[in-house]
Amino acid sequence: MIDRLDRKILSILQEDATIPVAEIGRRVGLSTTPCWRRIQKLEEDGVIQRRVAILAPKAVNAKVTVFVSITTSQHSEEWLRRFAEVIRDFPEVVEFYRMSGQVDYLLRVVVPDIEAYDSFYKRLISRIDIADVSSSFAMEQIKYTTALPLQYMQMEKEKAV
Template structure:
């Protein structure tokens, strides 16, 4: 990963619809070498997927709910079942296993409080939990899907890591 690769990734994170020639021009390459770099970034797993970001208000899911879950079940069978059940809810857009006071944290997107209540009732009906605590986001101050690229390993460290 060199600075040009970082620039390519930065551009694609901001707008995956850019043509290869537009990206090449912005990073100072001709089209073919730029296309080759993008292909390598995909093959090596730096680029895992290209998606469209949808306007949440247009599809009526503007409420973010952060749901903290505690359980007294700490075994692989329960975790596997919990992950399957939670993953089946389209409202759950993120799920994390946590350290500290809570066991799992999820971000749920819904239109309103009534929709969240319906989700909540279905969740607690589907899986045994010790405690569920919900926090409602009042304002989204910063949101991005772009990852910071300043921490990417330099090319020579990547090469050593791969061998």
């Protein structure tokens, strides 16, 4: 079970996973070894899934974000499995969700420009039958974070001292 020290460690790592363990320990009031053990346990338990570098979209020419709403008349597990396989082949798709409501699936696609999106769209519809595709281009990114809110975590009850 997670305690307040684990939550502090997670908060620090979500901001910058390159901070040395000794520094994380100092910030949360632990020596290096116990801090490292906690991080290892969080990884083993699957709380920390992976550590990655977050790139600047403009620097890698992926400056256009498109939200793609997809509706289909196919609702079988076989079709979903095939659709997921097709989507995995498109590196432009950085997020992929099955939705409730009017839209069946939502994709977040990043490309250099509208022409690249048009090429993506044509390749997508050539590979799988889709009833309707609606694309919305992001005009401006107002907020972006990969950090998850930690205040909702189930916490271990603190022991009275």
